[in-house]
């Protein structure tokens with residue numbers, strides 16, 4: 280479970296060019312939910328996702344993930360959260376171009392100190408989950424955008440985290456490919472993962488069970504829609 | 510794992526990394542040569558560290574005086590010998606004729622230098638390549654212990670000498686039976702070993718004019734031996750050795766005013782150089798030579814550091830995304846440091862291998878021999894430089910990554 284209370288984030292804190300990006304955000308996301316975060320450009324969606332993914336800091340308020348107070352964690356413990364508890368998928372995939380597919384998927388396992396045969400098996404099963412197992416030894420650079428996003432998802436799930444965070448995962452993809460990727464997230468959600476997706480795309484948002492809208496760093500609406508499209 | 514991820518960093522930017530390896534190897538090479546040259550300068554002052562510089566004099570008996578004056582000069586040196594406060598060590602030097610059957614290749618003569626045990630042993634004997642210094646080795650019946658210049662003789666070799674009867678003052682004009690002497694090589698010294706040059710004149714000398722590399726002393730004879738005139742066997746043939754007219758005078762514990770007077774008289778009669786003055790003159794020389802090297806060393810180090818930082822900056826910008834992806838996937842800062850350490854470690858090892866190759870090639874090509882002298886300084890400074898370079902290689906990317914946080918790096922792409 281994710282529990283955020285009165286959270287504030289200011290970029291360039293205490294500097295002349297400070298920018299208050301998130302205002303008193305309070306939010307709870309239960310396990311197994313599939314949540315869309317929507318809002319205009321510059322609203323603060325990515326900022327929120329980065330904080331949830333423990334790749335950014337905040338000044339005030341509290342954030343608990345599965346009962347852990349994130350603001351009290353050390354650098355090492357935070358890295359464990361990123362490594363084992365959350366899987367992050369970025370709009371531009373954030374893959375390493377000089378690696379092969381399997382090396383990319385393997386990256387979290389290096390930091391989890393999982394090695395050898397077991398690591399390889401975990402990668403293959405993650406690649407199977409995204410239907411990319413036959414590409415394992417191919418270089419990343421030759422893949423299409425949709426394929427790259429699948430690899431990014433495989434990397435996000437390889438260490439079996441309970442939370443999947445995605446920042447506009449379909450932003451760089453055409454409609455058909457977007458649909459496939461969304462189906463993938465749905466499948467993962469049905470398998471029990473908590474999924475949070477930032478999106479501009481209404482169809483993507485509509486396929487989630489909950490929609491949170493952010494504007495100017497504030498939550499302006501939070502709808503749990505039963506209308507979960509199949 | 511760190512090693513693996515570190516080597517991944519290496520393989521992404523092959524050209525830049527090769528450039529780094531070459532750059533580092535090159536600067537280590539240049540630095541080591543500079544240190545070697547500086548070491549070489551100090552070798553001459555090192556060679557006299559066992560002497561009491563304030564109490565030791567190098568005296569060349571003037572050859573330009575008339576017979577009469579020379580006689581007088583001889584009397585002065587006798588006065589020095591008779592003075593309880595002064596130790597007189599004569600330097601012997603010249604060439605010895607090899608007995609036919611022991612000629613090495615086309616050699617007929619070898620150079621030799623000899624003095625007594627006391628003065629001879631004060632010269633730095635840490636220059637042996639193999640074997641023992643002549644005073645440290647067992648005496649062999651019927652042979653003079655000698656150390657020989659490397660290249661021609663090995664430890665244990667016997668050198669047969671045919672002594673020249675004309676050296677004897679009492680020689681008769683008609684034929685004399687040839688006299689033979691044997692030498693046994695107890696040690697081999699490096700070409701760069703410091704030994705006396707029995708030079709016969711000169712005021713205001715520097716140390717390098719009276720002691721210097723053995724290969725230079727060997728001169729056209731191309732090989733040389735050094736021994737003690739106190740050697741039991743050498744004593745027998747003392748009359749056959751050529752006194753060069755040079756002696757090392759040392760004021761001992763019994764020295765009093767009369768001793769100083771005798772020394773002063775000698776100064777008036779011949780060429781007298783106090784070791785301390787020679788040392789100071791040499792030092793002055795060395796410092797001025799080092800000063801000419803300083804801009805060179807400084808330039809190399811500056812060039813290396815600047816280009817290292819530049820390449821590392823460019824490299825880090827290129828690798829920023831990779832670092833950020835690692836961060837996203839669960840890397841913490843200490844992991845990052847270890848990965849960078851592994852990366853720079855691999856680079857440094859490659860550089861050192863390259864350095865060793867270049868160095869060995871230069872040694873084999875014979876460039877190094879006459880130019881540089883190795884010392885612990887080489888090792889200390891090389892290690893220091895390596896540590897410094899590793900520090901830069903770890904620090905630059907870390908600094909860049911903390912300046913722009915990992916997520917920003919991902920956003921930029």
Ligand SMILES: Nc1ncnc2c1ncn2[C@@H]1O[C@H](COP(=O)(O)OP(=O)(O)OP(=O)(O)O)[C@@H](O)[C@H]1O
Pocket residue numbers: 290291298300318319320321322323324325326327917
């Ligand atoms: N590193 C930063 N330094 C200063 N300001 C920043 C930084 N990152 C983001 N901002 C600002 O914070 C605000 C929120 O940014 P954020 O990226 O969260 O928006 P977003 O909702 O994800 O927008 P988009 O839909 O365009 O991705 C923006 O106005 C942005 O200019």
Ligand SMILES: [Mg+2]
Pocket residue numbers: 324325326446
């Ligand atoms: Mg965004």
